Amino acid sequence: xxxxxxxxxxxxxxxxxxxxxxxxxxxxxxxxxxxxxxxxxxxxxxxxxxxxxxxxxxxxxxxxxxxxxxxxxxxxxxxxxxxxxxxxxxxxxxxxxxxxxxxxxxxxxxxxxxxxxxxxxxxxxxxxxxxxxxxxxxxxxxxxxxxxxxxxxxxxxxxxxxxxxxxxxxxxxxxxxxxxxxxxxxxxxxxxxxxxxxxxxxxxxxxxxxxxxxxxxxxxxxxxxxxxxxxxxxxxxxxxxxxxxxxxxxxxxxxxxxxxx
Amino acid sequence: xxxxxxxxxxxxxxxxxxxxxxxxxxxxxxxxxxxxxxxxxxxxxxxxxxxxxxxxxxxxxxxxxxxxxxxxxxxxxxxxxxxxxxxxxxxxxxxxxxxxxxxxxxxxxxxxxxxxxxxxxxxxxxxxxxxxxxxxxxxxxxxxxxxxxxxxxxxxxxxxxxxxxxxxxxxxxxxxxxxxxxxxxxxxxxxxxxxxxxxxxxxxxxxxxxxxxxxxxxxxxxxxxxxxxxxxxxxxxxxxxxxxxxxxxxxxxxxxxxxxxxxxxxxxxxxxx
Amino acid sequence: xxxxxxxxxxxxxxxxxxxxxxxxxxxxxxxxxxxxxxxxxxxxxxxxxxxxxxxxxxxxxxxxxxxxxxxxxxxxxxxxxxxxxxxxxxxxxxxxxxxxxxxxxxxxxxxxxxxxxxxxxxxxxxxxxxxxxxxxxxxxxxxxxxxxxxxxxxxxxxxxxxxxxxxxxxxxxxxxxxxxxxxxxxxxxxxxxxxxxxxxxxxxxxxxxxxxxxxxxxxxxxxxxxxxxxxxxxxxxxxxxxxxxxxxxxxxxxxxxxxxxxx
Numbered sequence: 001x002x003x004x005x006x007x008x009x010x011x012x013x014x015x016x017x018x019x020x021x022x023x024x025x026x027x028x029x030x031x032x033x034x035x036x037x038x039x040x041x042x043x044x045x046x047x048x049x050x051x052x053x054x055x056x057x058x059x060x061x062x063x064x065x066x067x068x069x070x071x072x073x074x075x076x077x078x079x080x081x082x083x084x085x086x087x088x089x090x091x092x093x094x095x096x097x098x099x100x101x102x103x104x105x106x107x108x109x110x111x112x113x114x115x116x117x118x119x120x121x122x123x124x125x126x127x128x129x130x131x132x133x134x135x136x137x138x139x140x141x142x143x144x145x146x147x148x149x150x151x152x153x154x155x156x157x158x159x160x161x162x163x164x165x166x167x168x169x170x171x172x173x174x175x176x177x178x179x180x181x182x183x184x185x186x187x188x189x190x191x192x193x194x195x196x197x198x199x200x201x202x203x204x205x206x207x208x209x210x211x212x213x214x215x216x217x218x219x220x221x222x223x224x225x226x227x228x229x230x231x232x233x234x235x236x237x238x239x240x241x242x243x244x245x246x247x248x249x250x251x252x253x254x255x256x257x258x259x260x261x
Numbered sequence: 262x263x264x265x266x267x268x269x270x271x272x273x274x275x276x277x278x279x280x281x282x283x284x285x286x287x288x289x290x291x292x293x294x295x296x297x298x299x300x301x302x303x304x305x306x307x308x309x310x311x312x313x314x315x316x317x318x319x320x321x322x323x324x325x326x327x328x329x330x331x332x333x334x335x336x337x338x339x340x341x342x343x344x345x346x347x348x349x350x351x352x353x354x355x356x357x358x359x360x361x362x363x364x365x366x367x368x369x370x371x372x373x374x375x376x377x378x379x380x381x382x383x384x385x386x387x388x389x390x391x392x393x394x395x396x397x398x399x400x401x402x403x404x405x406x407x408x409x410x411x412x413x414x415x416x417x418x419x420x421x422x423x424x425x426x427x428x429x430x431x432x433x434x435x436x437x438x439x440x441x442x443x444x445x446x447x448x449x450x451x452x453x454x455x456x457x458x459x460x461x462x463x464x465x466x467x468x469x470x471x472x473x474x475x476x477x478x479x480x481x482x483x484x485x486x487x488x489x490x491x492x493x494x495x496x497x498x499x500x501x502x503x504x505x506x507x508x509x510x511x512x513x514x515x516x517x518x519x520x521x522x523x524x525x526x527x528x529x530x531x532x533x534x
Numbered sequence: 535x536x537x538x539x540x541x542x543x544x545x546x547x548x549x550x551x552x553x554x555x556x557x558x559x560x561x562x563x564x565x566x567x568x569x570x571x572x573x574x575x576x577x578x579x580x581x582x583x584x585x586x587x588x589x590x591x592x593x594x595x596x597x598x599x600x601x602x603x604x605x606x607x608x609x610x611x612x613x614x615x616x617x618x619x620x621x622x623x624x625x626x627x628x629x630x631x632x633x634x635x636x637x638x639x640x641x642x643x644x645x646x647x648x649x650x651x652x653x654x655x656x657x658x659x660x661x662x663x664x665x666x667x668x669x670x671x672x673x674x675x676x677x678x679x680x681x682x683x684x685x686x687x688x689x690x691x692x693x694x695x696x697x698x699x700x701x702x703x704x705x706x707x708x709x710x711x712x713x714x715x716x717x718x719x720x721x722x723x724x725x726x727x728x729x730x731x732x733x734x735x736x737x738x739x740x741x742x743x744x745x746x747x748x749x750x751x752x753x754x755x756x757x758x759x760x761x762x763x764x765x766x767x768x769x770x771x772x773x774x775x776x777x778x779x780x781x782x783x784x785x786x787x788x789x790x791x792x793x794x795x796x797x
Contacts, residue, residue: 015369015370105506193381223391227380434687435691
C-alpha cells in the first residue's frame, strides 16, 4: 500500500477509535452512575434493536416520511416557481422583496400555533408548516441561482426568441439548477426537523410523536432510541439526496471538474 | 467535513439592498396592500376565530410592549439566547481552530462530529428536559448545541481555505506553528467565522423560542403557547411578528459589527489593478 | 565575471527536482553561484522551472538531488537571511493589517521592541518611496504601490538575499518601469550595503535592464543553458540604457540562446 493510502487508513482508524472510546466512557460512567436519565449505550442499543424493526415504529416513521415528502414537495415547488419569477424580474423582486424578507425572518415555530388554530392539529397543519419552512431556503437559492446566470447566457437566451416562459424553463432553470440544488439540500434537514417539531404536539402517529411520548412516559431508552434513529434518518436522507444530485447535475460537476463530497 | 457552506454575505439575499436600505416604495406598498386585504377579509368575513386581523395584532403588540407583559418575555428570551450563543462561540471557535489546523485532531474528531451533527437540536428537547429539567439551563444547553455546529463548520472551512501564498509569506518571515495559526490562519479565517456566527445566531433564536413554546415557563415561546392555547390570536400574532423583528435586528446588528471589525474584507474584491 | 568561490553568497550545486517518481524531472543538474551584492536575473520560457528554482533556493521547497548553500550552510527551510517578493501582491499582503504592520510582519524574530519595529518599517517604506502610507490598508493602494509594500516588507528584515518571483508581471507597463527603477535604487543604496538580488522574470528586456548577469533556463527538463554578463554601466536609465547598442547586443544574444534551446 502506498504511504498515502496508509495515512488515510490511519486517519479513519483514529476517528473510529476515538468514537469507540467515547462510547466506552459513556458506558462505564452510565453503569457507575446508574442514573435513570443516562442509560448505558448497551441498553439503548438493545432497545433500538427491539424497537426499530417493529411494525409500530416503522409505521410511525412511514407516516412522518409521508408528511415530509408532501410538505417538502409543496414548499420546494413554490420556492422554485416564485424564485424564478423574482430572480428574472427586477420589478417582481422589488415588489415581493420586503414581504418575503420579513416572512423569512419569522422563526417557523412562530407559525406552528398560528397553523394549529387555522388548520387544526393534524396532518394538514404539519404539511403546511413543513412547506413554509422549506419554501424560504429554496426561494433564496433559486433567486441567487437565476441572478447568478452569466450575462452571456442571458444574451444568448434573449436572441433565441423563446418568449418569457420558454426562456425561464429552458435556459434560466437549468443554468440555475446547481445553486437551486444547494438550496434544496439545505431545506432537507429543515424539513425533517419541522416534521419532528410539528409532531411534538402529540396527536396522531409519527417519529416525533414517538420521541415525545417516550419522554412523557419517562422511557429513557425509548427516547434515546428514537433520537438516534432520527439522526440516522437525516444522515441517510442526505446521502440519498447527494446521490441524486450527482446524477442530475453530472454535467455541471464534469464541467467544473469538481467532486462532490 | 468539507461541506459546501452557504455564504450569506450580502446585505439581503432576496431584496436588492435589503429591507432597511433604500426606500423600496413598491415593495412596502405591496406589503401594506396585503395587510389591508387581510384586515378587510377578517373583518368582513368574520374570521376572527381562526385568524387575527393585522390591526388587532398591531394593537396587541403595542399593548404588550407597553404594559411589560411581552417586553418582559423578550428580555427573558434574549438573556437565555445570548448566554447560549456565547457558550457556542466559546466552544465552537477554539474547537474549529484546532480541527482546522491539525489533520490529527480532525481525524480523531471526525466520526464523533459526523455522528452528532445530523441530530437536530430541537429533537433533543425531550433529552434536554431529562438532563436539566425545565428552566434556563435546559434552554441554554439547547441553544448552545444548535449554535455550535454552523460556527464549528464555518471556522474549520475558514481555516482550511486560507490562501497558501499567505503561508509562503509566513514561512519566509519566520512565522511558524502556533504563531502562524494566531497571526495568519485565524485572521484570514475571520470572515468565514463571522458568517458562521451570524447563521448560528438566527438558528439559535429559532431553537430557543421553539423550546420555550413546548416546555418553557417563560419567554416569547411560552407566551405564544399560552395565548395560542387560549385562542388569544392577536397576542399570538404579535409575539410571532416580534420574534421575526428580533431576528432581523440581531442580524442587522451582527452585520454592522462585522463590517466594522472586518472592514478590510469586501474591499479586497474591489481592489484596483 | 562569474563569482569566485570566496565571494559567492549563494551556491547552487547539481540541483534536481522531481515531482513524481515516474514523471519527467522539473529541474536537472542546475549549477551556478551568486556573488555577494550581485543582481542576478533568471529568464526562460514558461514552464522551464524558474519558479521551482526560486522556491528551492529560498528554502520553500526541498530538492530531490543536489544542494543549495547559503553562506556555506545548506538551505533546508527559509531562513531569516532571505526574503521573497511574490508576483501576486494582492494575495501576498495581509488584508487585515495596515501597510506599516504588513511591512513589520517579519520583524518578530529579531528581538526588536514594538517602537523599533515600527521605526524600521517606516524607514524602509521611505526607501521605496512610500512615506506617509503606513496607516492605509492594502486595498486602498494601487497595484504598483502594493508591490512596493511587498518589496519594503522583503527589505525590512535586512536579508542577505532577496528573491523576486516575476514581481512586475501583474502591473501595467508604465508602473513596471517605475518599479524596476525602485528595485535598482534599493540595490544601490540600501543603508550603504549592497543587497544580493535574484530576480526571476520572463521579460528579457527587463532582465538585461536590471541585472549584472543573466542566467538562461531552458525547459524539459529545466537546466542552465547560458550565463551572460550584462556589463552595462550603472546607474541604468530607462531611456538611455535601453537604446544603447550594447543593451541590444546582450538582449539579442539572449533571444538567440532561448530560440536555440527551443529546438
